[in-house]
Amino acid sequence: MLKQIEGSHGVAEAVALARPEVICAYPISPQTHIVEALGEMVKTGALSPCEFINVESEFAAMSVAIGASAAGARTYTATASQGLLFMVEAVYNAAGLGLPIVMTVANRAIGAPINIWNDHTDAMSQRDCGWIQLFAETNQEALDLHIQAFRLAEELSLPVMVCMDGFILTHAYERMDVPEQALVDAYLPPYEPRQVLDPREPVSIGAMVGPEAFTEVRYLAHAKQMSAIERIPQLAQEFRAVFGRDSGGLVRGYRLEDAETVVVALGSVLGTIKDTVDELRDRGVKIGVLGITSFRPFPLAAVRAALAGAKRFVVLEKSLAVGIGGIVATNVRLALDGLALKGYTIVAGLGGRAITRASLHRVFGEAIADRLEAVHFLDLQRERVARVLEREEAVRRSGPIAEGILKDLGTVASRIG
């Protein structure tokens, strides 16, 4: 059914259609609207049987999810930013135990300085934790990915993180196609756990493993996640067969035919990039786009196949690996081992900085002319940085960095560009 709703509400409806049995929630912006909507559905009885648990921290949220999932319940939670970091120990644990929890990450920056706006630093910090990570480009895809996520998680007995851009997607009202319950039921069978805590068949879960078997256990985690490389496109195909639309998959190319330059990105920024690329194509520039939906497992072969014919790639990413530059870019480079492509990293949209077509035109132009620096910070206000550096040079007690920058900036009001 077509509805004009907020992204968060669309995701909440998708989660509800997946018939979760336990939902635990701790509030953090911009995830709140998702769990609020689910809580209301449980309270009214619209979503039943389901337990909605208000926990005291994100660490508890993931821990309750671990217990519920281990006891055989289909389990869901959502978080973002600091919340994801606060639950990290349990995030790794859920993956290590092989529990098919589905979690939405409403992507948001990590402090300090504290910042509630969107970037991908939170999810990227967990790229190696053993969870499958799917990134939604649109609200519709966010909705669809959640339905696929439960199926994928439970088939593989691995947790899945569905990442959607905070505010940009979570708080945007758009037309969304919310599927009928019968279709979701046809696509997503009831949860049949591989391991379950049950007095009828007692098992010990979470035993200590020493050097004699730790490598094997970890290898199995890797092998299982790598098997998702095959399974994710199949599930997207099956999804298309049931619901009649394309969603998910490993990667999605856009105007890649004869492209000499390919821009690689994740999430909602792909829309702005595609608009920019359309304009460049109109001018005869041979440029295309590769959107990565599955960041973990990372689809090395699909990325290589998409980029192999190009002369250069530009990774535009909403995250920064301090001390080296790009995170996505580093992964993309691995996919291109042995190929002679020039590569550029554009760090963009940090902490909600707007990514405009004007800025993209400028940097894509520089990349195409091979004048772009290897790691470029989009729209970096160099004079602001310079002033801090000057002050630090001049006085020892130069004060808090963020405060200094804000003082220089004056009143910002709603200026995010």
Place this chain on the structure above:
Amino acid sequence: MAFQPVKFYQTGTFTVGNRLLDEQQRSVQAQEERSNSLNSGHRACQGCGEALGARYAIDAAMHATGNQLIAANATGCLEVFSTPYPESSWQIPWIHSLFGNAAAVASGIAAALRVKGRGEVRVIAQGGDGGTTDIGFGCLSGMFERNDDVLYICYDNEAYMNTGVQRSSATPPAARTATTMAVGAQPGNVFGQGKNVPAIAMAHDIPYVATATVAELHDLEYKVKKAMGFHGARYIHVFVPCPLGWGAASQDTIKLARLAKETGLFPVFEAEHGEVTSVSKIRRPIPVEEYLRPQKRFAHLFGQEPAAEVIARLQTIADRNIKKFGLLDAAA
């Protein structure tokens, strides 16, 4: 023929042995159908109070629930000595997730059982004092506050024994640990710190809170069984001496647990909905010195010049407990 009831000298105790007790009063361990939840073959140290306490507590809970029990375990000695891969001593469904989240994992299990209509299956969470009073405290308080249907059992041996005897917030004043060294002007752990988790549990107004020691295993069993009769959050704090960490003889585990109670240092009581409902009386008050002296962690108090002032401060703590909980009969 007139019936002459037998009167035992040691009234009010179970030391007369199981055979002479009513069947209902006999230990679960004396019954053929005991579940051996924590089976033999585990790797606890000789004289381990925690292994003893866990065995009695979990078997009692199994007995009370008709063997319908799931346990969540915090990281710690109990977890490590019971489940070295690929072996497990647990004959019950058991999960270990992390050090600080046993209470929350148990909440999740309870929620899953509720939603699946498996109300007959009950949930226990257990951990040592570090996993309970320190790193797991947030999750524990959250579980209490939501009144989740979980019995949490803390096996308190008063320090982080699994990592090599470091101080926890359950370590008593003056005790030597690897991080409260027996050196300097005030050797051992400082006075005035630490937290009283049974009291904090009571402040949550949860249905049932109790303390127990491994010196009185019938009492421990009784409290676990009683706890399983309630729904909602319940807490039992069990005093379990650690021969290794305390520098005590392994055959003295029971003796030290009894002395902790009989000195008043560890008050044994029950509380329902935030109110104390019963206390285990002290039969003959014993000076704290008798409890402290056999333990190397307090050896610095008994050097060439005994630290009389420190011992007196510890006695004050014991006396305060005796007064606060009314641990002595008026006649005594």
